[in-house]
Each structure stands twice: as C-alpha cells, then as structure tokens.
Amino acid sequence: MEACCPYFDPDYENLNQRINGPRVTVDNESCENCTVIKVNSLTEQDLLLEVLQVLTDMDLCINKSYISSDAGWFMDVFHVKDQNGNKVHDKSVISYIQQACLSLSLSNPHTAKRVIGAIRIHQNSESRKQKEVTLSPKLEQNSLPDCTEIEMIGPNRPGIFSEISAVLAEQRCNIVEAHAWTHNDCLACVAKISSDEPTSPQINDPSRLATIEDHLSTVLHNGGVKARFLGCNNTVGQADAERRLHQLMFARRDFDQHYYSEIGVGKRTMVSVDRCNEKRYSVVNVECLDRPRLMFDTVCTLADLHYVVFHASISSHGPFASQEYYIRHKDGRILDSADEKQLVVKCLEAAIERRICEGVRLELCTENNPGLLSYITRVLRENGLTVAHADIETNGENATNVLYVQDISGNSNIDLTVLEAIRKQLDPLAFEVKHYEVPSLSSSPKRKMSSSPERDAFSFVSLLRSKIERFISM
Structure with missing residues (x-):
C-alpha cells in the first residue's frame, strides 16, 4: 500500500516574508543634501552587513544612519552621497540599489551576487564613459577572464608589495584585481589573477597553484598563502575582499600592537563600551575621523566577533564621525568581563585604523599589461x-x-625631488599625486565620551525615529 501524506505548498515557507516585505525606498525629496535609503524587512542574521556591502560596493558615502531591529522587524535608514558629494539621481543606479537590497532580503544569495555584479559593471561603464574611454568588447559582454583568488598574510617590511608583484610576474600571472593593506607589522593582500598566456588564461592546474603558493610563502617569510580557482566569478564585490582583509588581519592579531597607546595623545580613534541595564544591551561608542566605508568596517568587525547590532545611530560632523551601537552576543549575552570589553575596543580601533592611509597617493591609469x-x-x-x-x-x-x-x-612626507625622479622613470606613464595627512582626533569638536561603565537610561531616540518611519512607510 502506498503511504499517504498531506500536501505541503512549498510557497508557504516564504509566505510571511512575501507578505511583510521587504521594502526598499530611495528618497531624494525629504533631505536637501542627501539621498535617503530605507530598507524594511523581517529580521535576518547579518542583513545589516549585507546591505552595507551593497552600498560600499557602489562607493556611496554614509553621512547619517539609524538602525532598528526589534520584535522580528528590521529597519535601516541611510543618508548617502556619491563620491562627489552629490545626491544619487541616476535612475538606473537607484534601480540597482533596490534590486540588490531586495535580493539580499529575500535570502537569495545567488541572485544577490548577480545583481551586485551588474551594479559594479554598470558603474565601471558609466565611469569610463565620463572619462571618454572606449569600452572593450570583452567588457561590453560583461565578462572577465577566469580568475584565481590568492589570499596572503605575513609580516610587513619595506618593499614587500613590490616583491609580491615581482613573484606573480615571474610566474606569468596577470593581476586582474588586488587589494593590500598594511597595519602595524602586518600585511594582508587579496588578489585575483589570471595567466598572461592568451591561449590559456586560466590558472587551475594544482601543481602550478602549489608553485605560486610556495614562491609567495617564501617572500612572506612563511606567512599564510592560500590560492583557489574561482572560474568566471566576476560578481564578488570589493567589499567582500575588504571584509576578508579584516578577517586576515584579525587572525594575525594586528590589534595587539598599538602605536597610539596614550589616550588623547595623537589618538585618532576612541572606542568605549558601556552597559544599558534597563534593556540589557552593551553600548559601543566610537569617535573617529569620518571617511567612506567607516560604518562597513565597524559593523563587519562586530559581526566577525559574533555580536548582533539591534539599534544604532551614526552621524558625521565636519571631518569627524560618531557611532553608537546597541549590541548583544549571538547567544544573547552582553559584554560583562573586562577582557571581553578590552578585546572589542582593540578590534574596533584596529579595524578603523587599517584603512587610513597616510602618505602620498599615486593613481596610474594605464593599459592592462602583465608585469607593469x-x-x-x-x-x-x-x-x-x-x-x-x-x-x-x-x-x-x-x-x-x-x-x-x-x-x-x-614617513609620509616625501621629497618632491624623489617624486619628480619617479615621474621621469615612469614616463610616458602619467600619474596623479596627492598628499594626504591624517589629523588627530584630539582636535575634533567631539562630545565627551562617558567614563561610566554602566548606562542606566536607555536612549530611545534612534529607536523612536525608526518606529515612526516604519509606520509612515506602511
């Protein structure tokens, strides 16, 4: 006899999500200087970080943000500008923002990656059109070579990135994309490479990959090197690589080394951890220099430390920024021990400082020639x-x-005669030179951070604002 069972509609599992959201709105009317992006959805783990990755990949600057995740409902409000300090008016870009955020909220990672990949390709196309650069047929077909991704972590020393580039050139590798950070005594790099042989652009042979790993490991003094063939994977955004850089640095414990050990003396980032007794939250306050991708760096560090952000308020005032996060551990705990609080402070300070680049910025736009x-x-x-x-x-x-x-x-102060000598050697390659100096936080008009280990009163400002906006949007 055949066993009978009741019919189950597969669409029922997602019924609640389909009824209650998600909703993404992009508003250019309510704020005079910024575009306001609102994301409403059922609460999902790491959804805040995924939304930030979308905005980060689009190079949008967040001037202000209110976050609320309460009673199973998630709401983010972002006040954003483009890299030129203007509102986001391009209708196609707005449409991409909505599609990407909706796909993330619908728990469809494959769709999300394809949408984010389309966003990046669209942005690159628009950027090159503005610069009057002719697009190649390869790009117009939205394709790139099959890539191999390499992760590298090791001790930092002068000339280390040059040595890495030389090894890849000797191994006949073309660098398609690379992001490298140095912080304290650590260097981390995530690179995508392909073969410079036009007849066989893939690097997927295990023995060749092992040889590349071995040579790079020697340069990095037996540091960590991991290579994996990605195939035609062009949808991974820059934010994914940057989050991986954070994770590599964290694994190397770069946060244990401090160049700014004296509070208030040359310090650029101030982090404190308080406690909200009434609502059983730990409250993390951050005062630092404002810059692009700041909120992304903070939130992804909290996520990697296994904390959940329930409420947050972020604002900028001149060149400085203030961030306030109400968090709990994933198991519901708050930060009780002094060691745990100290770890959070160290990791957040390191995450914010890693991206700050002091020195001379050189930008070279050239043809993609292997070995260049x-x-x-x-x-x-x-x-x-x-x-x-x-x-x-x-x-x-x-x-x-x-x-x-x-x-x-x-030293970030480089003699102009040295730069002129480099310009002559690299001729006819033209490059743009920009000096960048980072001010000290001690000169900021920031509010005084609380020295009390506890916070008896819960600030409902951001929560109330989020609730009101939620009801208005319904």
Missing part, C-alpha cells in the same frame, strides 16, 4: 619608497592602480 605593476613598484622601491596600501582594478583593457606610498622609515 611589478615594474612600477620596483621603480618606487629603487627610489626608497614602499607601498602601504594598494587598490588595483582592471576594466577591460584598462587598469587603475592606486598606491599609497611612504619612505622606508614609514
């Missing part, structure tokens, strides 16, 4: 300069190399 990055970094090293931070991106036949350089002693 190795040549550029070798010229810098021969002139006594070292790369402290790098962002390399390839768009079709064109490559953009953004390098922050210092002298071998870590």
Whole structure:
C-alpha cells in the first residue's frame, strides 16, 4: 500500500516574508543634501552587513544612519552621497540599489551576487564613459577572464608589495584585481589573477597553484598563502575582499600592537563600551575621523566577533564621525568581563585604523599589461619608497592602480625631488599625486565620551525615529 501524506505548498515557507516585505525606498525629496535609503524587512542574521556591502560596493558615502531591529522587524535608514558629494539621481543606479537590497532580503544569495555584479559593471561603464574611454568588447559582454583568488598574510617590511608583484610576474600571472593593506607589522593582500598566456588564461592546474603558493610563502617569510580557482566569478564585490582583509588581519592579531597607546595623545580613534541595564544591551561608542566605508568596517568587525547590532545611530560632523551601537552576543549575552570589553575596543580601533592611509597617493591609469605593476613598484622601491596600501582594478583593457606610498622609515612626507625622479622613470606613464595627512582626533569638536561603565537610561531616540518611519512607510 502506498503511504499517504498531506500536501505541503512549498510557497508557504516564504509566505510571511512575501507578505511583510521587504521594502526598499530611495528618497531624494525629504533631505536637501542627501539621498535617503530605507530598507524594511523581517529580521535576518547579518542583513545589516549585507546591505552595507551593497552600498560600499557602489562607493556611496554614509553621512547619517539609524538602525532598528526589534520584535522580528528590521529597519535601516541611510543618508548617502556619491563620491562627489552629490545626491544619487541616476535612475538606473537607484534601480540597482533596490534590486540588490531586495535580493539580499529575500535570502537569495545567488541572485544577490548577480545583481551586485551588474551594479559594479554598470558603474565601471558609466565611469569610463565620463572619462571618454572606449569600452572593450570583452567588457561590453560583461565578462572577465577566469580568475584565481590568492589570499596572503605575513609580516610587513619595506618593499614587500613590490616583491609580491615581482613573484606573480615571474610566474606569468596577470593581476586582474588586488587589494593590500598594511597595519602595524602586518600585511594582508587579496588578489585575483589570471595567466598572461592568451591561449590559456586560466590558472587551475594544482601543481602550478602549489608553485605560486610556495614562491609567495617564501617572500612572506612563511606567512599564510592560500590560492583557489574561482572560474568566471566576476560578481564578488570589493567589499567582500575588504571584509576578508579584516578577517586576515584579525587572525594575525594586528590589534595587539598599538602605536597610539596614550589616550588623547595623537589618538585618532576612541572606542568605549558601556552597559544599558534597563534593556540589557552593551553600548559601543566610537569617535573617529569620518571617511567612506567607516560604518562597513565597524559593523563587519562586530559581526566577525559574533555580536548582533539591534539599534544604532551614526552621524558625521565636519571631518569627524560618531557611532553608537546597541549590541548583544549571538547567544544573547552582553559584554560583562573586562577582557571581553578590552578585546572589542582593540578590534574596533584596529579595524578603523587599517584603512587610513597616510602618505602620498599615486593613481596610474594605464593599459592592462602583465608585469607593469611589478615594474612600477620596483621603480618606487629603487627610489626608497614602499607601498602601504594598494587598490588595483582592471576594466577591460584598462587598469587603475592606486598606491599609497611612504619612505622606508614609514614617513609620509616625501621629497618632491624623489617624486619628480619617479615621474621621469615612469614616463610616458602619467600619474596623479596627492598628499594626504591624517589629523588627530584630539582636535575634533567631539562630545565627551562617558567614563561610566554602566548606562542606566536607555536612549530611545534612534529607536523612536525608526518606529515612526516604519509606520509612515506602511
């Protein structure tokens, strides 16, 4: 006899989500200087971080934000500008924001990755159109070579990025994309490479990958090197690579080393952890320099430490920013021990400081020629300069190399005669030079941070604002 069972509609599992959201609105009317993006949805784990990854991949600057996740409902409000400080008016970009956030909220990671990939390709296309650069047929077909991703972590030393570039060039590897950070005595790098052989662009042979790993490990003094073949995976955004850089640095415990140990003396980032007794939250306050991707760096660090953000309020005032997060551990605990609080403070300070690049910013827009990055970094090293931070991106036949350089002693003040000598050696390659100095937080008009270990009164400002906006949007 055949067993009978009741019919189950597969759509029922997602019925609650389909009825109650998600909703994404992009508003250019209510705020004079910013575009307001609101995301309403049922609460899902890490949804805040995923939304931030979408905005980060689109290079949007968050000037203000209110976060509320209560009673199973999630609401984010972001006041954003583009890189030029303007509202987001492009209808196609707005549509992409809505599609990406909706796909994330609908728990469809494959759709989300495809949408985010389309966003990045669209942005790159628009950027090159503005610069009057002809698009290659390869890019117009929305395709890039099959890539191999390499993660590297090891001790930092002058010229290390130049040595890495030289090894990849010797192994006949073309750098499609790379992001490298140095912080304290650590270097972390995430790179996508392909073969410079036009007949076989893939690097998927295990023995060849093992050889590349071995050579890089030698350069990194037996540091960690991991290579994996991605295939035609062009939907991974820059925010994914940057989160991985945070994780690599955290695993290397770069936060245990402090160059700014005296409070208030040359310190650029101030973090405190209080306690809200009434609602059983731990309250994290951050005062630091305002910059793009700041909120992303903070939230992804809290997520990697296994904390959940329930409410938050972020604002900027001039060149400085204030952040307040109401958090609990994933198991519902708050931060009770002094050691746990100290770890959170150290990790957040390190996460914020990692991205700050002091020194001279060099930007070179060139044709994508294998070995060119190795040549550029070798010229810098021969002139006594070292790369402290790098962002390399390839768009079709064109490559953009953004390098922050210092002298071998870590000094960001570089003699103009040295830069002129480099310019002559790299001729006819043209590059843009920009000096960047980071001010001290001690000069900021910030509010005084509470020294009390507990906070008896719960601030409902951001929560109330979020609740009101939620009801208005219904």
